[in-house]
Structures are given as C-alpha cells and as structure tokens.
Amino acid sequence: MATAPSPSATKAAFERRGALELNRLLRAFPRKAFLSWRAAFGTYMSRARVRRRVRRASRPVPPEIVRHYTRIAREQSRFRSTRGQLEFERSKELIRRFLPRHRAVIYDVGGGPGTYSFWLARRGHEVHLVDPVPLHLRQARKRAKREPRSAPSAFLVGDARQLSFPSSSADLVLLMGPLYHLPRETDRRRALQEAHRVLKPGGRLIGVGVSRFTSMLDGSWEGYLSDPKFVRIVRRDLRTGEHRNPEEVPAYWTTAFFSHPRELAREIRGAGFHLHGTFAIEGFVWWVPNLDRKWLDPVLRRRLLQLLRVTEEEPTLIGMGPHIMFVARKPIRRRRS
Numbered sequence: 001m002a003t004a005p006s007p008s009a010t011k012a013a014f015e016r017r018g019a020l021e022l023n024r025l026l027r028a029f030p031r032k033a034f035l036s037w038r039a040a041f042g043t044y045m046s047r048a049r050v051r052r053r054v055r056r057a058s059r060p061v062p063p064e065i066v067r068h069y070t071r072i073a074r075e076q077s078r079f080r081s082t083r084g085q086l087e088f089e090r091s092k093e094l095i096r097r098f099l100p101r102h103r104a105v106i107y108d109v110g111g112g113p114g115t116y117s118f119w120l121a122r123r124g125h126e127v128h129l130v131d132p133v134p135l136h137l138r139q140a141r142k143r144a145k146r147e148p149r150s151a152p153s154a155f156l157v158g159d160a161r162q163l164s165f166p167s168s169s170a171d172l173v174l175l176m177g178p179l180y181h182l183p184r185e186t187d188r189r190r191a192l193q194e195a196h197r198v199l200k201p202g203g204r205l206i207g208v209g210v211s212r213f214t215s216m217l218d219g220s221w222e223g224y225l226s227d228p229k230f231v232r233i234v235r236r237d238l239r240t241g242e243h244r245n246p247e248e249v250p251a252y253w254t255t256a257f258f259s260h261p262r263e264l265a266r267e268i269r270g271a272g273f274h275l276h277g278t279f280a281i282e283g284f285v286w287w288v289p290n291l292d293r294k295w296l297d298p299v300l301r302r303r304l305l306q307l308l309r310v311t312e313e314e315p316t317l318i319g320m321g322p323h324i325m326f327v328a329r330k331p332i333r334r335r336r337s
C-alpha cells in the first residue's frame with residue numbers, strides 16, 4: 001500500500017524539481033541575450049536615477065528669501081516708483097523684441113505676483129505663473145478676479161529647479177528672478193536645465209541676472225558704506241558674487257547671486273542654449289541724479305532712453321545698472337539622415 005509522502009519529503013522534492021527547472025531555463029536562455037538584457041536594464045536604471053536626480057531640487061528655497069518677499073519686499077507695488085517704471089518699461093521693450101508672433105505658451109518662472117504674466121496674458125498668450133512665495137500667488141489670484149480677461153491660465157507654487165511642466169511644452173520661459181536668488185552654481189545650472197527641458201526646440205529663454213557691482217554702487221549711493229558690516233557684504237559680493245545678509249537688515253536685501261556679465265553668458269551657453277545677447281535693462285539711467293524729475297519730462301526721458309538703447313549691449317557698461325537681461329534659444333536638433 002502506497003504511503004502518503006511526509007510533508008518534508010514533498011517540500012524537498014518540490015525544491016529539487018524547481019532547481020532543475022531553473023537550471024534548464026538558464027541553459028536554454030542564451031548567455032549573450034542575458035548579458036545584453038542585464039546591461040540594458042542597468043543603463044535604464046542609471047538613466048532613471050540621473051533623470052530623477054536632475055529634476056529633484058536638492059534643498060528648498062531658503063526661508064530668508066520667502067520671509068523677505070513676504071514681510072519686507074513689496075513686489076506688487078515695486079513698479080510704481082520711478083526706478084520701478086524704468087525697469088518695467090525697459091524689460092517690456094526688450095521682451096517685445098523677442099516675443100513669438102503667434103499665441104505662445106509661456107512659463108513665467110519666479111514671476112512674483114505676476115506683473116509680466118498679466119501683461120503677456122493681456123496680449124493673448126497662454127501664461128503659467130510659477131513662484132515659491134505663497135503671498136505672491138495669493139496676490140496674483142486676487143488680481144485675476146479683478147482682471148479676468150488678462151489673467152494667467154495657471155498659478156503654481158514651484159521652484160525653478162524642479163518644474164512640473166512636461167518636456168518640450170513651452171514657446172517661451174521667463175526666468176526673471178530665480179537665477180539671481182540661487183547663489184550655488186549647481187542650482188543655477190539645474191534651473192537652466194529645467195528651462196531647457198520644458199522649452200520646445202527653438203523655444204526662447206528670457207532671463208535676468210543682477211550685476212556683480214550692484215551692492216557696491218547701491219551702497220555708495222544710499223550711504224550704506226558707513227556700516228562696516230555692509231562693507232564686508234560688498235567685499236564678498238565682489239569676490240564671489242554670493243550676496244548674504246545674515247542679520248536680515250531690510251535695506252541690504254536677501255540671499256542672492258550677483259553675476260559678472262561674462263559669467264552669466266558662459267552659464268547660459270554651458271546649459272546648451274544659443275545666446276542671442278545680453279542687455280542692460282536700466283544701465284546708467286538708474287544712477288542719473290534727480291531721476292524722478294527727469295523721468296516726468298518727456299523730452300529728457302526720451303533722450304535718456306535713446307542713449308540707453310545705444311549702449312545696452314556695450315560690454316564695459318552692461319554691469320553698471322542693477323539688472324542684466326539675456327535672451328537665448330534652445331537649439332533645434334536636426335535628425336541625422
């Protein structure tokens with residue numbers, strides 16, 4: 001009479017059969033195919049890791065920057081002053097020269113409360129506003145309720161180093177803020193890589209850097225050089241471009257990066273863009289004495305702006321004003337035939 005096998009004997013037989021089966025399968029599977037599959041899988045995994053690494057912002061936006069824009073800076077009303085009007089009018093003038101003629105998809109990254117977003121949406125473009133400061137987005141949404149016809153299509157809390165937009169989806173990206181708030185070169189590179197990723201081939205990038213010499217000129221003008229702490233800040237700015245204000249003195253701004261115009265151009269090209277040019281936004285006009293009065297005189301204002309246009313790309317003057325605009329293009333890669 002056959003006796004039922006014991007449970008342990010059944011398990012052993014089952015394992016033996018499994019091992020034999022696995023051996024048979026491995027022998028049948030060509031070694032070459034196995035190796036190439038393993039190599040392909042490894043490459044896929046490392047690419048995925050690189051992709052994730054590139055797209056993940058390693059650290060959050062420094063809290064002092066968010067505090068500065070929430071408590072001290074008045075971004076919503078910045079353009080009301082004379083110098084603010086100079087900056088806004090000149091930035092619009094420069095942007096207009098490079099705007100696509102058709103209805104474009106535009107990402108205004110670091111767009112603050114959306115001053116440029118509203119202007120561009122009013123001109124018929126599809127604008128998505130991104131900023132890390134919640135106050136700015138609340139202000140933009142509130143304005144959208146008052147001005148629904150010129151409102152951006154989306155308001156997103158976000159960081160230039162990790163955008164949530166799909167690749168190759170924008171005709172134009174504005175980076176008018178993030179690059180000068182990222183003191184580390186790796187972070188600026190990441191922001192530029194993200195702009196490159198989301199732009200369509202042939203799409204434009206318009207960005208702004210703050211000049212390396214800004215705190216020296218501003219401190220001399222405003223009288224901050226009587227404070228030795230400010231002098232230390234300026235010395236560091238001139239040496240490294242890294243602007244830090246550890247005591248958060250309101251007049252001394254917040255964590256920033258001041259670019260040398262030549263370095264700015266190098267960083268843009270280094271991220272794979274074709275650089276059209278760099279332009280002084282306010283140039284020497286920023287420092288004209290009694291500008292409030294002169295700006296109200298239409299003849300003087302026109303003359304100042306004309307002279308600024310003549311010198312806007314002059315390398316020896318470009319770092320004189322606080323803001324430098326650059327215009328670049330993501331190259332169209334042609335398929336090899």
Ligand SMILES: C[S@@+](CC[C@H](N)C(=O)[O-])C[C@H]1O[C@@H](n2cnc3c(N)ncnc32)[C@H](O)[C@@H]1O
Pocket residue numbers: 061065069075109110111112113115116130131132133136158159160161176177178181182
């Ligand atoms: C001086 S404001 C400029 C706002 C607007 N683009 C303009 O030109 O009027 C600088 C902006 O950059 C934003 N910002 C700072 N760091 C950023 C980052 N890592 N990613 C995106 N935006 C950032 C700030 O929140 C702020 O709204």
